[in-house]
Amino acid sequence: MAPTEDSIKIGVFDSGVGGLTVLKALLELVPEADYVYFGDTARLPYGSKSIETVSKYAILAARYLERHDAQMLVIACNTATALALDVIKQAVSVPVIGVVEPGVERTAAESKNRKVVVLGTEATVSSHAYRKALAVRGIEAREKACPLLVPLIEEGWVEHPVSEQVSRIYLGEAFTDGYESADILLLGCTHYPLLKPVLRRVAPRHVEIVDSAQSTAQAVAKMLGENCGRESAPREAAHGAHLKFFATDSAEKFRRLGTRFLGQPIDNVEHVDLRE
Amino acid sequence: MAPTEDSIKIGVFDSGVGGLTVLKALLELVPEADYVYFGDTARLPYGSKSIETVSKYAILAARYLERHDAQMLVIACNTATALALDVIKQAVSVPVIGVVEPGVERTAAESKNRKVVVLGTEATVSSHAYRKALAVRGIEAREKACPLLVPLIEEGWVEHPVSEQVSRIYLGEAFTDGYESADILLLGCTHYPLLKPVLRRVAPRHVEIVDSAQSTAQAVAKMLGENCGRESAPREAAHGAHLKFFATDSAEKFRRLGTRFLGQPIDNVEHVDLRE
Numbered sequence: 001m002a003p004t005e006d007s008i009k010i011g012v013f014d015s016g017v018g019g020l021t022v023l024k025a026l027l028e029l030v031p032e033a034d035y036v037y038f039g040d041t042a043r044l045p046y047g048s049k050s051i052e053t054v055s056k057y058a059i060l061a062a063r064y065l066e067r068h069d070a071q072m073l074v075i076a077c078n079t080a081t082a083l084a085l086d087v088i089k090q091a092v093s094v095p096v097i098g099v100v101e102p103g104v105e106r107t108a109a110e111s112k113n114r115k116v117v118v119l120g121t122e123a124t125v126s127s128h129a130y131r132k133a134l135a136v137r138g139i140e141a142r143e144k145a146c147p148l149l150v151p152l153i154e155e156g157w158v159e160h161p162v163s164e165q166v167s168r169i170y171l172g173e174a175f176t177d178g179y180e181s182a183d184i185l186l187l188g189c190t191h192y193p194l195l196k197p198v199l200r201r202v203a204p205r206h207v208e209i210v211d212s213a214q215s216t217a218q219a220v221a222k223m224l225g226e227n228c229g230r231e232s233a234p235r236e237a238a239h240g241a242h243l244k245f246f247a248t249d250s251a252e253k254f255r256r257l258g259t260r261f262l263g264q265p266i267d268n269v270e271h272v273d274l275r276e
Numbered sequence: 277m278a279p280t281e282d283s284i285k286i287g288v289f290d291s292g293v294g295g296l297t298v299l300k301a302l303l304e305l306v307p308e309a310d311y312v313y314f315g316d317t318a319r320l321p322y323g324s325k326s327i328e329t330v331s332k333y334a335i336l337a338a339r340y341l342e343r344h345d346a347q348m349l350v351i352a353c354n355t356a357t358a359l360a361l362d363v364i365k366q367a368v369s370v371p372v373i374g375v376v377e378p379g380v381e382r383t384a385a386e387s388k389n390r391k392v393v394v395l396g397t398e399a400t401v402s403s404h405a406y407r408k409a410l411a412v413r414g415i416e417a418r419e420k421a422c423p424l425l426v427p428l429i430e431e432g433w434v435e436h437p438v439s440e441q442v443s444r445i446y447l448g449e450a451f452t453d454g455y456e457s458a459d460i461l462l463l464g465c466t467h468y469p470l471l472k473p474v475l476r477r478v479a480p481r482h483v484e485i486v487d488s489a490q491s492t493a494q495a496v497a498k499m500l501g502e503n504c505g506r507e508s509a510p511r512e513a514a515h516g517a518h519l520k521f522f523a524t525d526s527a528e529k530f531r532r533l534g535t536r537f538l539g540q541p542i543d544n545v546e547h548v549d550l551r552e
């Protein structure tokens with residue numbers, strides 16, 4: 001199905017393929033939109049880098065998507081959102097939505113004990129973006145950096161004893177010292193939804209898992225629904241959704257690795273060389 | 277000790293801090309030189325990226341070192357050497373030495389069974405730089421990509437059961453199907469020397485470990501010794517060796533992470549913003 005004239009074009013940005021879990025959720029909830037996805041695969045990962053570096057890269061990507069007619073931007077990268085959401089908003093003239101606030105909103109709605117654990121990259125955790133946003137809502141958060149989870153997922157070791165052992169170590173270090181009663185495990189990295197079954201087995205049984213990818217798609221759907229009465233759009237249009245992908249490293253590798261994250265084959269990937 | 281007027285200035289380049297294992301070996305073998313080290317930490321890792329991307333980054337770094345008066349360059353990064361050594365040589369006018377050839381030379385001298393295993397990043401393995409260079413010397417090589425080892429080392433899990441388990445899996449997949457008789461384990465990534473004790477325990481007992489960082493420093497020492505009669509230079513000068521570091525991401529993080537690799541405190545790190 002070709003894009004209809006009145007369909008909105010949503011730009012989705014991530015450092016790599018992780019943001020495809022957000023796009024996957026968006027395709028289910030906002031199937032009538034056109035999507036242009038930008039993966040900054042030549043410079044990934046952002047999660048171990050500084051605020052200056054991440055801001056510089058994120059602004060370049062956001063402007064690229066705006067030049068490609070995105071009418072709104074979803075920053076589908078926890079690190080870029082945590083470190084650079086404000087500078088991205090200043091750098092473009094279209095509305096920008098990040099992944100932190102929607103996950104925080106959902107967590108605030110669900111947590112009874114007002115104590116939660118957030119998993120993220122080193123950079124996301126160091127920024128304390130989650131802790132600050134949750135504190136405003138009266139929730140205490142322990143933020144736990146999990147630098148091995150992304151490489152394990154990219155190695156394809158999703159249902160693997162090593163991933164289970166590593167998850168057990170990380171969660172053991174998080175749900176302790178006063179956080180035994182934390183009742184939400186917030187996945188603050190778009191890669192982590194792929195490990196959800198493992199994390200479900202390893203997390204304490206009373207804990208609910210909140211996935212920021214899913215929460216963000218719900219926030220976008222709500223925003224568009226409120227603004228344009230789109231909530232009644234036909235769901236079956238998903239299949240015909242118009243998708244275009246840009247990657248700064250190899251298009252072939254993006255296609256190969258991305259398929260697992262999007263849950264469907266990826267075509268239409270173009271390599272772009274973004275000058276700093 | 278200030279650099280003497282006749283001391284040579286050696287530029288050492290890596291995508292991050294891994295190349296500091298090469299610098300460490302150089303400081304022991306060529307202590308009288310001045311060193312300028314460039315870590316492209318804003319764009320690391322190179323190991324998962326394409327030849328075009330790695331070449332572009334490596335050339336920028338090599339030219340930067342040349343502009344900072346390096347009289348020879350050591351490409352202390354297996355991925356950059358494997359993918360881009362020739363284009364780097366063309367881009368600068370000083371002599372360039374990579375890490376692949378020295379490790380291969382040493383392996384060729386040591387292997388009795390003419391069958392070896394090489395561990396490296398995904399990109400190094402895909403390039404088959406080691407297999408080709410060893411084949412010329414009549415040695416068969418199995419190249420094994422080990423994408424989890426770098427993140428495990430950077431997490432600081434060096435003497436850790438997970439690193440041992442992951443190493444056991446990788447080596448188990450390598451020393452099989454005709455490679456049970458391989459008698460050399462060539463470490464084709466500058467991070468891996470930190471895991472040498474674990475790899476020693478996990479590798480078959482008859483296997484000798486060859487470390488490309490160590491071999492490269494020996495090759496540099498030999499080259500300078502042959503050219504300038506430097507082999508008799510006083511070893512105790514190491515402490516006063518003149519060191520300067522550049523990093524494209526946070527200088528503070530480079531200092532913190534790098535110390536483990538260099539085996540001594542790191543001062544004098546300057547952040548640089550390298551435009552593409």
